[in-house]
Amino acid sequence: QLQLVESGGGLVQAGGSLRLSCEVSGRTFSTYCMGWFRQAPGKGREFVAAVRWGSGSRYYADSVQGRFTISRDNAKNTVYLQMNSLKPEDTAVYHCAADRSCIDSVYDSRHYDYWGQGTQVTVSS
Numbered sequence: 680q681l682q683l684v685e686s687g688g689g690l691v692q693a694g695g696s697l698r699l700s701c702e703v704s705g706r707t708f709s710t711y712c713m714g715w716f717r718q719a720p721g722k723g724r725e726f727v728a729a730v731r732w733g734s735g736s737r738y739y740a741d742s743v744q745g746r747f748t749i750s751r752d753n754a755k756n757t758v759y760l761q762m763n764s765l766k767p768e769d770t771a772v773y774h775c776a777a778d779r780s781c782i783d784s785v786y787d788s789r790h791y792d793y794w795g796q797g798t799q800v801t802v803s804s
Contacts, residue, residue: 681705681793683775688798691765695802699760701775701795709733712781713751713758716788717771717800727773728760729785738785743769765802772797 682704691697701713714729728749729738737749748761758775776791783790 681707681777683777683793683795685773685775685795685798688773688800690801690803693765693767693802693804695765696761696763697765697800699762699773699775699798699800701758701760703756703758703777707732707756707777708779710779710781712778712785712791713749714776714778714785714788714791715749715758715760715773716776716791717769717773718797719771722771724774724788725771726786726788730758731781731785740786762800765800767802767804770800770802772799 684702687699711732712729715727716724717727718724726740730749730751746764751758774797775795777793778791
């Protein structure tokens with residue numbers, strides 16, 4: 680079993696930056712994928728970014744490519760999402776998630792086994 684705890688959300692003006700953290704409790708394996716998803720009010724869950732724990736390969740949604748960076752710190756068992764040039768449309772609850780096998784698409788939330796409670800990100804115009 681894994682427990683995921685997100686932190687780092689808040690209120691920021693458009694053009695600003697935030698760094699989200701996802702602390703993972705429990706043993707992780709090189710086969711895991713870690714992802715960030717977001718959900719805005721009245722909308723479905725949307726893929727943001729993912730990283731393979733073992734290889735470090737990274738994946739991004741087109742809407743955040745070039746602005747967001749996902750990374751992981753194996754020693755700290757923590758995954759980060761650096762968000763720059765934030766826009767009002769980035770406003771959402773951001774969730775961290777873990778996929779134990781990482782065999783299927785990293786973009787599909789249905790393949791993830793563990794989820795954090797989420798952290799609110801609000802970008803004002």
